[in-house]
Amino acid sequence: MTQEDVFKKLVAHCKEYGFVFPSSEIYDGLGAVYDYGQNGVELKNNIKRYWWDAMTMLHENVVGIDAAIFMHPTTWKASGHVDAFNDPLIDNRDSKKRYRADVLIEDLLAKYDEKIDKEVQKAAKRFGDNFDEQQFRSTNARVLEHQAKRDEIHNRFVKALNDNDLAELKAIIMDYDIVDPISGTKNWTDVRQFNLMFSTEMGSTADGSMKIYLRPETAQGIFVNYLNVQKTGRMKVPFGIAQIGKAFRNEIVARQFIFRMREFEQMEMQFFVRPGDEMKWFEYWKAWRLRWHKALGLGDHKYRYHDHDKLAHYANAATDIEFEMPFGFKEVEGIHSRTDFDLSSHEKYSGKNIKYFDPELNQSYTPYVIETSIGVDRMFLSIMSAAYCEEQLEGGDSRVVLKLPPVLAPVKVAIMPLVKKDGLPEKAREIMNQLKFDFKCVYDEKDSIGKRYRRQDAVGTPFCVTIDHDTLTDGCVTIRHRDTMQQERVKIEDLHAMIDREVNMKNLFKKLMD
Ligand code: ATP
Numbered sequence: 001m002t003q004e005d006v007f008k009k010l011v012a013h014c015k016e017y018g019f020v021f022p023s024s025e026i027y028d029g030l031g032a033v034y035d036y037g038q039n040g041v042e043l044k045n046n047i048k049r050y051w052w053d054a055m056t057m058l059h060e061n062v063v064g065i066d067a068a069i070f071m072h073p074t075t076w077k078a079s080g081h082v083d084a085f086n087d088p089l090i091d092n093r094d095s096k097k098r099y100r101a102d103v104l105i106e107d108l109l110a111k112y113d114e115k116i117d118k119e120v121q122k123a124a125k126r127f128g129d130n131f132d133e134q135q136f137r138s139t140n141a142r143v144l145e146h147q148a149k150r151d152e153i154h155n156r157f158v159k160a161l162n163d164n165d166l167a168e169l170k171a172i173i174m175d176y177d178i179v180d181p182i183s184g185t186k187n188w189t190d191v192r193q194f195n196l197m198f199s200t201e202m203g204s205t206a207d208g209s210m211k212i213y214l215r216p217e218t219a220q221g222i223f224v225n226y227l228n229v230q231k232t233g234r235m236k237v238p239f240g241i242a243q244i245g246k247a248f249r250n251e252i253v254a255r256q257f258i259f260r261m262r263e264f265e266q267m268e269m270q271f272f273v274r275p276g277d278e279m280k281w282f283e284y285w286k287a288w289r290l291r292w293h294k295a296l297g298l299g300d301h302k303y304r305y306h307d308h309d310k311l312a313h314y315a316n317a318a319t320d321i322e323f324e325m326p327f328g329f330k331e332v333e334g335i336h337s338r339t340d341f342d343l344s345s346h347e348k349y350s351g352k353n354i355k356y357f358d359p360e361l362n363q364s365y366t367p368y369v370i371e372t373s374i375g376v377d378r379m380f381l382s383i384m385s386a387a388y389c390e391e392q393l394e395g396g397d398s399r400v401v402l403k404l405p406p407v408l409a410p411v412k413v414a415i416m417p418l419v420k421k422d423g424l425p426e427k428a429r430e431i432m433n434q435l436k437f438d439f440k441c442v443y444d445e446k447d448s449i450g451k452r453y454r455r456q457d458a459v460g461t462p463f464c465v466t467i468d469h470d471t472l473t474d475g476c477v478t479i480r481h482r483d484t485m486q487q488e489r490v491k492i493e494d495l496h497a498m499i500d501r502e503v504n505m506k507n508l509f510k511k512l513m514d
Pocket of ligand 1 (some may be wrong): 260262265
């Protein structure tokens with residue numbers, strides 16, 4: 001099965017099991033807008049709690065806010081989004097499809113990387129234990145040829161982005177024969193800039209309405225509030241402000257399911273530091289954020305850093321944390337050193353003094369900012385794609401199982417009486433009533449136990465608890481583990497501790513602090 005097939009199956013699975021639905025589906029959907037179903041919302045809430053508590057409880061100097069989506073329009077002038085929040089778009093005249101010119105070129109660069117990796121893998125197989133990858137990469141003729149081509153394209157690409165040279169982006173597409181994946185032709189239009197912000201009107205037109213924007217990032221709500229929080233919370237630099245909320249971008253190309261949406265959710269933290277300290281804190285947050293990801297146990301090899309080729313208008317350093325999705329390594333989170341760009345700009349545009357007075361230095365200054373910015377939906381997708389497994393079982397049977405980190409699973413325990421009579425449902429309810437205050441439980445008494453197990457596997461429930469006739473006399477139940485499918489007999493009074501060990505976020509937090 002190709003990775004594309006796996007991805008298609010994952011999208012279908014998300015719908016079939018109540019994780020993600022296309023928005024307004026009865027009207028044939030709305031491009032790149034999705035709704036989360038009964039299981040999706042639980043997973044999403046757990047992701048958000050993992051982030052929020054890790055930020056605000058494990059760091060004494062990080063607090064949260066919840067700013068409005070609507071902001072004064074000058075905010076977006078000051079932040080640079082009105083003038084510079086653009087993507088370069090290009091159309092193919094034959095397929096009538098629209099693409100991001102930078103993404104077309106990035107995909108070409110990725111193809112060269114793939115070619116090089118393939119050569120390396122082939123050689124590694126051939127040479128076995130004696131393989132010296134470093135040497136191979138620096139001497140093999142074919143690798144060097146691919147690398148030279150890649151560097152040539154990359155250098156032109158970076159220069160074009162930094163010079164904002166749209167004609168050169170088009171020239172790269174033409175020179176390296178980048179064709180439309182649908183029509184297969186090079187019948188491209190010129191590259192144009194496209195602003196990604198949605199706008200709407202506030203107030204009635206009669207008395208002069210105001211054009212306002214739907215925020216394209218949550219960060220600005222933090223910037224304009226930073227002194228409010230600093231003063232009312234008696235915060236001292238360095239300190240951080242965390243926020244979770246919706247953001248909106250009129251994305252040119254909306255593909256890949258919830259990877260690129262027009263309405264999505266961000267979890268952002270702005271960390272305010274003394275000027276000059278920003279690189280130290282950039283490194284700190286870069287490392288800490290990767291630890292947060294890896295602690296979930298989805299596989300350390302699935303993450304990598306990727307430094308930005310072109311820095312955003314506000315940044316002096318930027319790295320992405322990329323995750324290996326079914327369609328390749330893709331950005332899940334950005335860590336940016338935003339300098340004092342935003343705060344200085346808001347000071348200029350508002351005419352208000354928003355400097356911080358540092359009592360230790362006895363001096364006022366505009367703090368520098370390190371930002372960590374992660375999309376809830378991309379995090380959701382990365383977890384789902386790592387968790388989705390199709391397994392062949394003994395006896396020719398198969399199952400689909402979501403090996404979700406137990407702390408994030410939508411449902412923690414399924415309670416199942418073996419049969420719907422003989423007092424077993426009552427006993428099962430009694431057990432559920434003991435567990436439901438701490439763990440999200442479901443009760444299921446329909447169909448055979450095997451079918452019920454499969455249903456829970458498909459939504460990633462880590463534990464199934466079966467109540468049988470013996471339970472009534474020996475006070476024990478059968479607990480079945482999702483990943484190993486192993487079953488063990490345990491005392492009812494031991495159930496809580498056993499489940500808690502696996503699903504309590506506290507254990508993950510302890511791991512983060514080790
Ligand atoms: P991309 O290059 O993929 O467009 P970006 O670099 O513009 O992303 P940022 O502005 O750094 O993204 O936003 C921070 C995070 O917000 C991203 O790492 C991603 O997880 C999330 N995000 C951004 N745009 C979208 C979107 N359209 N849909 C879903 N999540 C998004």
